[in-house]
Amino acid sequence: MSGPITLYENFRALFYTPFYLTFEIGAFEAEGVSVVMGESDTPGEGAKASLERDDAISWGGPMRVLHFHDKDPTSDLVCFCEVVGGDPFHIIGNKPNPAFKLTDLLDVRFGNFIEAVTPWLCLQEDLRREGINPADLSRFDGNTVPENMEAFKAGKLDAVQVLEPYAEMLLREGGHLWFEASARGPCAYTSYYARRQILDDRSDELQAMTNAMAKTLVWVHSHSAIELAEVVSPYFPDFDIDLMTPALERYKQGGIWNTTPMLNVQGIERLRAGLLSGGLISREIPYDEIADMRFVK
Template sequence: MKYTPWFIRGIVILLIIIVALTSCNKEENEAKITIGEVTRSVFYAPEYVAAAQGFFAEEGLEVDIQTTAGGDKTMAALLAGSVDIALVGAETSIYVYQQGAEDPVINFAQLTQTDGTFLFARNAQENFDWEQLKQSVFLGQRKGGMPQMAGEFVLNKHGIDPSRDLELIQNVDFANIASAFASGTGDYVQLFEPQASIFEQEGRGKVVASFGTESGHLPYTVFMTKQSYLNENKDLVQKFTNALHKAQLWVDSHTAEEIAEVIKPFFKDIDPAILTSSVSRYKEQGTYATDPIIDEQEWNNLLDVMSAAGELKQKVELNTIVDLTFAEQATP
C-alpha cells in the first residue's frame, strides 16, 4: 500500500474543512428574498436605497425586486407564493383577513406614512380651489384601492361627493391610468411621482394639491408577508427589517439630490432633474417613514379612510394583522 505523508493527509483534511465552511457561508450569504412591489415609483425610494447602498447585502440578503402592477395583482402573487414579501397598501391585508384567510397576511414594516398621489389638473386655474372639481371628469383609481379611498376621503373633506359631484371614471387599469390621461381622458387625475413631474415637464398640466398632505399619516405602503412565511423565516424577516431601517435613516439624513443619485439605476429612463424634484416633493411632505413601526394612530386613520369608502366590514385591531416585533427590534 502506498504511504501518504502525514502533512499531505493534513492538507487534504484542511481543504475538506475549508470547502465545507465555504459552502455553509455561501448558503448563508445567498439567503434570497423576492419582493413584489405594487408599482415602480420614487414613492418607494428607501426600498431602492436599501438595495443600492448595500444594506440588504450587509444583512446577508439577496433581494430580488419585482414590479407587479396593482394591489390586487401584488396580493395575488404573495398568496400564490411567487413572491415572499409584498410592498403594497395595508388595506390589502385587511381584505384578506376579512375573507377569513387561514394563512393571514401580516404587516411587519412600514415604508411610507402618507398617500403618495398628487392631484393633477389638465387646465389648472391660477388660484386652485377644490370647488373647481365639481362637474369635472375625474380619472380615478381602482375601487377599494388605497389611492382611490384616500382620494375620496380628501374630496369628502372638502365637501365634494365623488358619486354625485364628479364624473368619476374607474374602469382604467392601474398601469394604464397615466397613458389614459395623456391621451385626453379626464380633467383631473391622481398621479404618483415621477409621473406627475414628467407630465408637468411635457406641458400636460400641473400639480395643484397633494393627497398625502390632505389625508394625514397612515400606513399607506407596508411590507407584508403570509403568517406561515413569517413563522418559518423570522431571522430573514428581521434582517430585512434591519436593512430597511438603515435605508430609512439614510434617506432622512440625505438631500433629495443625493437620494436621486443613489436610486437612479432603478429609473434609467427618467431625467435626473425630474428624479430629484420627485424625491424632494415626497421629502418635503414627510412621506417617507423614518422607522418601520406602524403606530395605532396611523392604523386607526387607515380604518377611518376605509370605513368612509364603505370597504371596512368590521374594525380590525392593530395587533390582529400587524406584528411590531421586527420593527421594534430594528429600532432599539
C-alpha cells in the same frame, strides 16, 4: 440552510424609492441577509406568492392585508415594516388654484387613478369628510394614467389624480399643483407583509430585513433628492434624473416616507376609514389583527 428571501415588488413606482435603495446601497448585505427581488406583472401577485411560499414576502399596501382579513378573519398575513406612511398622489389642475378646496372638484371634469384602488378610496374619504358626496363629481374612472394625461393635455379633463413623476411631467407642460394627498397626514400606504408563520420561522432574516430598512430610511432622510434619483435611476430608464429630482423632492417635502419602520396606528385608521366608506371592506379590522411589529426596535 435556508435559501434567500424573495421580496416581491408590487409595481414599479417612484414612491417606492426606499425599497430600491435597500438593494442599491447594500443595506441587506450589511445586515447579513440574502434577499432577491421578485417582479410582479400586476399588483397583488406578490401577496399571492407570500401566501403560497415559505421563502417569499412582498411590499405593497396594507389595503391588501385589510382586504384579506375582511374576507377571512383567520388570515395570518400581516404587515411588519412600514415604509410609505403618507399618500403619494397629487391632483394636477388646468389653471392656477392656490386656494384649492376639495369642493372645487365639483366644478371640473376629473380623472382619477385606476391602476390601484387605494388612491381613489382615500380621496373619496377626504371628500366625505368635507361633506361632499363622491357621486356628485364629474368623474372619469376608465382611463389609465397615460390616457388621463393625454385627455388633460387635450382639454378633455380639467384635473387628474397622478403619482410622481407624472405630476412633474404635467407641471412642466403647464399644469398646476392643486392638492398633495400627503397633506392629510398619516395614511398607511406601503409596508412589507408576510404570513405570521414566516415571521416565526425566519425571524432572524426578517429582523435583518427590518433593520436594513430602518437604516435605509435614515439614508433617505439624510441625502438629497438628486442623490436619491442618481441611485435609483437604473430602475427608471425612461425617466431622466432631471425629471426625477423635483419629483423626489416633492415627496421628501411631503413627508411620505417613514422615519422608522413602525406601522402608524393613525395611518391604519385613516386608511381603514377610506376602505370602509368606499365599500372595499365591511368591518373595522383591529390594528393588532393585521400588524406585527416585533422586529421594529
